Amino acid sequence: MKNLGIYLSLFFLLLGVIVFSQSFTMGYYSEYGPGPGLLPLWTGGLIILLSLFYLWFSIKKEIILFAKVMPKGEGFINVLTCMGSLILFMIIVPFTGFLIGSSITLLLLFKRGYKWPWAIGLSVTVSFVVFGLFDVLLQVPLPVNEFGW
Known part of the structure; x- marks a missing residue:
């Protein structure tokens, strides 16, 4: 079947x-x-x-x-990358905190479509914006590391 x-x-x-x-x-x-x-x-x-x-x-x-x-070729690799980065984020965020964990995860996702400098800049910028929105503006606690970020 x-x-x-x-x-x-x-x-x-x-x-x-x-x-x-x-x-x-x-x-x-x-x-x-x-x-x-x-x-x-x-x-x-x-x-x-x-x-x-x-x-x-x-x-x-x-x-x-x-x-x-089921996607084939590049589409299948994109699906695996998204699923793998989501699993990686769930594993590392309790240890690294939201900012570092989301930056690493977004870097893995962005490096497939952007050059390295853009991927690093976008991943760090998006992580800081989301952290600022939730932590400061909405006052929703996000996981942090021992340094508070």
Whole structure:
């Protein structure tokens, strides 16, 4: 079976069942009106219905092959670079802090499309701008190293 639609619909069916079943651990009503379980219950039910419909549709009519969807050549390398840099960021940010971790990650991404000086400058600039926006302006704490950055 190489039909991607079947796998995606089964994944979302499982996700819907998990959301739907977990919604029963929260109250459907509260003393003031709808409770915290209302939205997950209806969302999970809707996900289940839509995924069952898509499962039927992908079995009967639409066949999407893995080979048609997966990128090849340079596009596949770009996807691997993005996924690898995201995983690297999650691993190194607790140790290096946000500024250094995001600069390294963005450098890996930017070096594929820019020359080295531009890639370094852009990665450091974007990291500082994002850190300034979140830490100073929005006052959202970001992971920092022992130096505070």
